Amino acid sequence: MAISSYRVIPGPESYLSPAAASMGVVLPEKGEALIEGKIVPEEEAIEKITEKLILAKNPFFFPGPLILWAWNEKAIAKAKAVKELAEAAGAKIIPMPDYRPKYPMINPEEEINPNHPNLTIWHNKIDTCVFVGVHCHYANLALKIIRGGTDCYTIALCGQAGHEDAMITLRDIHSEEVQKLTEVVKRAKGGTPQ
Amino acid sequence: MKKNIATISPGFEDIMPEEYQDLVNDGPYGRGLGIKNLGTFKELIEEHPLCAGCGLALAIRLTAASLPAPEDTIIVGTTGCNSILMPQLAIHNIHSLFGNQSSLAAGLKRALKLRYPDKNKDVVVMAGDGGIADIGLSPTLHTWLRRENLTTIMLDNESYSNTGGQESGMSCEGAVLNMAPTGKKFPKIPMPEIAKDSGCAYVATVSVANARRLGRMVKRAILVAREIGPTYLQIFVPCPTNYKFSTSETLKRAKEREKIMEYISSEAEKLIKEANI
Ligand SMILES: Cc1ncc(C[n+]2csc(CCOP(=O)(O)OP(=O)(O)O)c2C)c(N)n1
Ligand code: SF4
Ligand SMILES: [Mg+2]
Numbered sequence: 059m060a061i062s063s064y065r066v067i068p069g070p071e072s073y074l075s076p077a078a079a080s081m082g083v084v085l086p087e088k089g090e091a092l093i094e095g096k097i098v099p100e101e102e103a104i105e106k107i108t109e110k111l112i113l114a115k116n117p118f119f120f121p122g123p124l125i126l127w128a129w130n131e132k133a134i135a136k137a138k139a140v141k142e143l144a145e146a147a148g149a150k151i152i153p154m155p156d157y158r159p160k161y162p163m164i165n166p167e168e169e170i171n172p173n174h175p176n177l178t179i180w181h182n183k184i185d186t187c188v189f190v191g192v193h194c195h196y197a198n199l200a201l202k203i204i205r206g207g208t209d210c211y212t213i214a215l216c217g218q219a220g221h222e223d224a225m226i227t228l229r230d231i232h233s234e235e236v237q238k239l240t241e242v243v244k245r246a247k248g249g250t251p252q
Numbered sequence: 253m254k255k256n257i258a259t260i261s262p263g264f265e266d267i268m269p270e271e272y273q274d275l276v277n278d279g280p281y282g283r284g285l286g287i288k289n290l291g292t293f294k295e296l297i298e299e300h301p302l303c304a305g306c307g308l309a310l311a312i313r314l315t316a317a318s319l320p321a322p323e324d325t326i327i328v329g330t331t332g333c334n335s336i337l338m339p340q341l342a343i344h345n346i347h348s349l350f351g352n353q354s355s356l357a358a359g360l361k362r363a364l365k366l367r368y369p370d371k372n373k374d375v376v377v378m379a380g381d382g383g384i385a386d387i388g389l390s391p392t393l394h395t396w397l398r399r400e401n402l403t404t405i406m407l408d409n410e411s412y413s414n415t416g417g418q419e420s421g422m423s424c425e426g427a428v429l430n431m432a433p434t435g436k437k438f439p440k441i442p443m444p445e446i447a448k449d450s451g452c453a454y455v456a457t458v459s460v461a462n463a464r465r466l467g468r469m470v471k472r473a474i475l476v477a478r479e480i481g482p483t484y485l486q487i488f489v490p491c492p493t494n495y496k497f498s499t500s501e502t503l504k505r506a507k508e509r510e511k512i513m514e515y516i517s518s519e520a521e522k523l524i525k526e527a528n529i
Contacts, residue, residue, distance in 0.1 A: 126268065128259040137261035153264065155272045159339050161301045168269040 066095040066225050068209045075206035077198065078222035085219045085229070092220060092227045103226055104239060107213055108246045110226070114186035114211070117149035120170050120178075122192030124217065126153050132232065133191075136217075139236035140190050146243045149188070152178060157196050172200040176207040189224065190215040190231070198223040215239075257281040257323045271298050275342055281323040287467035290317055300337040305499025307489035307506060308333055308380075308407045311460045315378065315405060315487075316341055318467035320474055325374045326364075328357040330388065332380035333414045333491075334407050351387030353377050354395045357402050365401075374474050378405040381422035382412045385441050389421075396450035396482045403477040404484045405470070406443065409491035417494035429494055444513060447484035453517040454480075459488040459510035461503045469514070471529045476520045483520075 062082030069075065083095040091103030111117055125137040144151050152170050159173040166181035172192070179187065187210055189197050194216070201212050201223035214224035215231040228235070258276050260268050274294040275281075285293055296316040302309040312334060319325050322343055329338040331350035338345050348356040354377055361375040377384075377392075384392050384406045395402055410427065412418040417430035421441040428435050447455045454476040456469045466487060473483040490505040492498065497505060516524065 121264070126261055126264055128261045134261050138263055141263045151264075151267050153267050153269070155268060156342075158342075160298075161336075161340070165269065 062095060064095055066092075066205065066223065068211050068225065069205045070207050070209060071205050073206060075202055077202060083222040085222060086227070088230060091229065092222065092224070094225050095222070100228060103228055104242055107226055107228070107239070108243050110186055110211055110213065111147040111149065111188075111243060112246055114149075116182070116184055117147060117186040117188070118182065118184045119144040119147075119149050119151045119188045119190065120154050120175075120192070121151065121190055122154045122197070123156055124193065125191030126155055135233040136191065136236060139233040139240065140215075143236050143240040143243065144188075146240045146247070149186075152182070154192055154196075154200075157193075170200075172196040173203075175200040175204050179204055179208045179210045184210050186211045186213070188213045188215060189221070190236075191217075194218060194221065197221050271342075279342070280317070280319075282321075284320070286318050286471065287314060287463050296322060296342045297337070297340060298342075300340055302333060302337055303491075303493045303499070305492040305502045306333070307460045307491060307502045308409055308413075309337055310502075311407055311466070311487045311489045312337055312341070312378070314460065314463050314466050315470050316343065318470035319343075319374070319376075320471050321372070321374060324372060325376060325474075326360060327376050327378050328353045328360065329377075330379045330383040331414070332383055332407075332412075333409075334378065334380055336414075338378070351383055352391065353379050353383060353388055354391035354400075354402065354404065358391075358395045358398070358400045361401055372478055374403070374478060375401075376403045376405060376474065376477075378407065380413070380420075381406055381408045381410060382418075382420045385421045385443055393446070393450055396447060396452055396484070399451055399481040401477050401480075402482055403473045404447075404482070405473070406484070406486045407489050408486055409489045409494070410440075411491060411494045413491045413494045443486055444484065444515070447482075448515050450482075452482045452484045452515075453477075453520045454483040455513070455515040456484075457486040457488070457511050457513045459506040460490075461506035461510060462512070465512065468529060472516075472520075472524055475527055475529065476516075476523060479523055480517070480519055 064081035066078050091100045154170045164171050166178040170178040212224045214221040214227040220227040220229035278294040327345040330348045330353040357375050357377045364373040410423045419432035419436045423436045425439045426435045458466045473485045477483045
């Protein structure tokens with residue numbers, strides 16, 4: 059397969075940025091990840107995520123319905139792990155509780171909506187964000203809009219095959235993998251944060 | 253007692269917006285509530301972008317408050333003013349291609365019966381007069397003729413309101429609208445009669461001004477569709493924007509033109525009596 063020259067990088071890219079998949083970006087295989095549209099070994103992406111989170115001025119986590127709602131034990135465990143990771147990274151949390159296209163407005167201080175995620179990014183001046191627990195289609199939709207209208211750096215921790223539209227994506231991320239990432243972030247920050 | 257329908261993952265309770273906390277703690281799921289309880293629980297609609305004084309918006313609000321099992325209801329809508337509000341309900345709903353709502357709903361209901369043989373799932377078609385009686389008339393009729401277990405609720409504003417006011421088959425003869433300046437040339441389609449002749453076990457008409465009766469009719473229509481066969485409820489929902497009247501007059505107009513009618517098959521009659529609704 060031809061290697062895509064399209065790069066998934068911070069915008070603002072255009073009013074309607076293309077789906078990265080339509081530009082030739084393909085999903086990583088197991089053990090791999092994507093950085094800005096290029097397939098890399100998973101370890102490299104973990105390092106890059108850690109660097110981005112540590113250097114970010116105003117990082118936010120956007121947990122989605124797959125972990126916000128206590129569907130089962132796995133969801134509860136992943137939610138707990140994500141909260142610990144956000145704390146370790148010094149990031150704040152704004153939830154995406156569902157995907158209803160809520161108009162005329164949302165409160166961007168309280169929630170993020172996949173149909174106009176740029177409002178939350180702009181309002182809170184978010185420079186780095188992490189999507190986790192958002193169903194694939196809605197994650198890609200929101201990530202694309204963020205790339206189109208903001209300069210926010212996007213990271214997606216996906217429980218399935220990854221998100222082409224994020225600037226960095228890991229795949230097969232469940233509670234244990236989130237915990238490992240938390241350890242890496244803590245180490246990189248130089249010990250357990252007070 | 254309230255069923256444990258939705259629980260927020262531990263640690264995230266305070267992070268969730270108030271609307272969701274209220275829905276979890278005080279929503280109507282599993283509680284068998286209705287119109288008379290309005291004002292005492294968190295409704296399924298928080299806000300909407302439809303015009304001030306919109307009769308259709310009020311009808312959706314009243315219908316949502318009357319669903320016998322909101323947690324197990326899927327509403328299938330289609331293009332029109334209703335479709336701008338419907339996705340904001342805190343309830344499962346699907347938007348279909350304009351006019352395709354009954355076909356989609358029939359497939360969905362059949363699939364749900366196979367997937368959850370021991371559980372009831374109410375599938376409710378809720379759409380405009382243009383969607384149901386004009387472009388979607390054929391699928392509507394065929395679900396009735398095939399005796400599908402569906403409830404069809406028409407939000408009858410007697411026009412294509414969302415596209416700026418064209419006449420619909422449900423507009424009255426002589427109706428003048430922005431895009432029907434010389435007046436409609438033929439009478440309103442007799443949908444209730446058609447529904448009855450096509451096999452609906454319960455057919456009713458009401459207006460949005462009659463909240464309690466509307467609520468009871470919604471409950472009856474859904475219960476009969478669940479147990480017996482197709483049902484049809486036609487709600488008159490005046491549209492101030494296209495019929496050019498003051499937004500404060502919606503209920504007055506609804507009352508003036510309201511036609512209350514209820515056809516109940518003998519089988520449905522028995523069921524309604526047993527359920528005491
Ligand atoms: C297939 C198709 N044909 C036409 C349209 C244009 N269209 C959008 S809304 C509408 C009229 C809707 O009328 P009604 O069902 O009565 O709903 P209302 O807006 O009055 O609530 C039409 C014709 C469309 N969206 N799709
Ligand atoms: S145009 Fe009419 S039916 Fe549509 S939202 Fe406005 S008042 Fe309601
Ligand atoms: Mg209409």
